[in-house]
Amino acid sequence: MATEVRVPLSDRTDLVREVVVQVGELAKEAEVRLFDPQLGRALSALDGSAVAEQYERTARYAGEMLGLAGAMPISTATESQGFQPTSKFFFGVIGVFVLLYLLVNWMGSQLGG
Template identity: 55%
Template structure:
């Protein structure tokens, strides 16, 4: 909890194991929660372990993000460490799940729309609007008016020619 003190990952790892985290055969650690799986990694800087990283796959499903924040805050308090969201740039409590979920959705949408990240594509597109778009209605009205004007002019010219 005190900035500048070395990070002790043993307490966090022990608490993760108690809460159902396990290692897959490929070495990746997984923390299974009610809403889905969270990847658990190590964050190193200059070869020194500085944090345990919790990664949630990009999608439009925010239940997992909220659950990770709430469970992560509980775990961090028990391990006497801080839970930090690097995108928000601050440490979190269980009450911050809404702010984290909002930022996560913005990131997922950006990744889907601009970066083409296939996992995030469903978050990037809104449902199609119902009915005929307003622009199409205006264009159809203009074309209809021009056709009516042409028919009227043709009819008047044919009567003048008789």
């Protein structure tokens, strides 16, 4: 039998740390294991920092990748500036084709003239 403990995504990890401590103590008293599937290991009441770090990564991912930045006030230190990687690739391909076009025209004029 298993019980699931959920914590809503937030920009603070205080609740997560407290939940790990409380549930860890409860699991110890009940003589059961506290297991975190995201970390893939059993936890104790002292593993609050590891769970909080994973929680922050999950919240940051939800904020950045799933478009919940407005709902998730997690600050992201990796604000992107400039072109996205897809745009850079697209402009690079266009540049290569333009260079090839100019090279073929120049070689054609050299051979024909």
